[in-house]
Amino acid sequence: MRIIDLSSPVDATAWEPDPVVHHVLSPAEGAHHMASEMKEHFGIDFDPAELPGGELLSLDTFTLTSHTGTHVDAPAHYGSAAVTEYGTPRTIDELPLDWFLRPAVVLDLQDQPTGATGADVVRKKIAEVGYEPQPLDIVVLHTGAWRYAGTQRYFTDFTGLDGEAVDYLLDLGIKVIGTDAFSLDAPFGDMLSRFRESGDRGVLWPAHFAGRRREYCQIERLHNLDALPAPFGFRLSCLPTKLRGAGAGWTRAVALVDEPAGAHPVIEV
Template sequence: MVTTTTAGPAAPGGGGRHRHRYVDLSLTIEPTPSEPVPTVIDRVGHAEGADILGGPAGIGRAEFPGGLGLSLEHVRLTTHTATHVDAPAHYGPQCEGRRARTIDELPLEWFHGPGVLLDCRGESTEPVDVDEVRARLSQAEHELAPGDIVLIDTDAARLWGRPEYFTDFRGVTRAATRFLVESGVKVIGVDSFGFDPPFHRMLADWAATGDPAVLWPAHIYGREREYCQIERLANLSAIGRPTGFEVACFPIKIKDAGAGWARVVAIVPEEPSPCRA
C-alpha cells in the first residue's frame, strides 16, 4: 500500500508544500500457509458484542441502537508473526556482557531514521554477504552513518501466502551483519521469513559438519553487539530509491518480550506541489 500526503512547511524558495509517499512495508497479520505457527483470529460480531457489553446491566442487543454493540477480535499468535522487530533478548540472555534488553526497553530513536535500501534481488540463493552489501552501498554512493536503518530486498516477499515463504529465501551472513552493526547501524530489516538462512538449510549444514557456528549465526552475533532485526518486510521495491527516505518502525511494547510487531513505513519525499493562488 502506498499513499501520498501533503505535509510539512513550504519548500525553500516558496515552491509549495512538501509531498511524501507513505510506503507500507508490513505484512498483514492473518492466517496463511507462510506461517508455520498458525495465526488464529476469533471474531466477536456487533450483535454478540452488545450482549457482552450489556450483560453486567442485564440488557442485551435489543436495547442497543440498531441491535448492535461493538465488535472485537481475539488473536492467538507469536511475537514473531508477520512483520516484527527482534530485540537483543531474542538472541541470548546477555549482550555485550550484560543482560540483553527486551523489546520494551529499547530507545525509541532507534526506530525512526534515514533509510538505506539494498537491492539484493537476483538469481543467487546464497545468503547476502558482506561483499554484496559493500557493492550495493557503493552503487548507491552511500557511506553508512550511525542511525541509518538498512533494509535488504531479496525479493522473498513475493512468496508470501505460500508455504515456500518459510523455506525458500536467502538470509544474511554473520559477516554482513557484523559489518552493518560496526558501521553504527542499530536496525537492519529483511524481506524474508528469517534473517539467517532457512531453518532446514542450517540444520542440514550442522548435520554435515557438526559445527555450531552454522546455527543461526547472524542472530547469535547479537550476543556480542546490540542491534535489532526487522523480519518479514514487504513492498520494498515501491520505495523506488536507495537513499533519501526515512523509516519508521516502532515495535509494540510487550513486557519482557524478545520481539514485538511493527507497522513499518517508508516516508519518501516527492517534488513540492505548486502553490495555490
C-alpha cells in the first residue's frame, strides 16, 4: 500500500497562538541529566565520564497544547457533563479505536469563502464526489488552509462548518470529521463579527458545540491533502495519543491507499 502523510509538524519555529517551546539536551548533557536522575531517585552514583565520549543520549522536551499540530478533539473538549445531552462526554483515552481507522472521503471546499459552510454545500460536494459516506466513515474537508500552516493567515483565512452541516454528517452515521484548517468552526474573527451584527449566539462555535448534543470527534490541522490520488478509496488512520483525561490528543494521520498485489509499500511525506 501507499502511505501518505497527512499530518502537520509540531514546529517550534512556526507561528502559533500558543507558541511551542522545544528544549534539547545534547547527548553529553543527557549523560549528566541521567546521572542526576539516578542519584536523586534511586541513590545510584553514576559518573558520565565512564561513558564512551562522555555521552549518553539526547533528550527533547516540548511544551505545547494538546491542540498543537494535527490532533483529534474528544467530546470532553466541547463542554462539561452538565450541558451534554448524551451523558458524560468522553476524554480522548476513552474513545473506541475503531473510529480512527476507517474508509475516508474528502470534500473539496476550496471554493468556499472564509466563514461557515452550510449543509446545502456539503450535500452538493458529496454529490460531486459520487460517493455517499457510510456509517463510521471519516469525512475530511479540504479547505486549502493547510498551505498557510506556520503563518498567522492559517488561523484567520479558512472555511468551517455551521451546526446544520455538522448535524447532516452526523445523521449519516459519521463519528469523525476532519479538516485541514485550524478549526472545524469558522475563524474566531468571522464568528465574532457575525455575532455582533446579529446578536445570535448560534453563530459562535456551532461545529464544536454540536458535540454537546451528539457525540463525535474532530481531526483538526490535517496537511498535504493534495497528495491524495482520489477523494475516496483509501483508509485514514488517525489514532490519537492516549493522554489520560485529556480533551484532545495528537495524531500522526496517514492515508492508506491499496496498491496492486506484490507492490512494495511506498511512504509519501
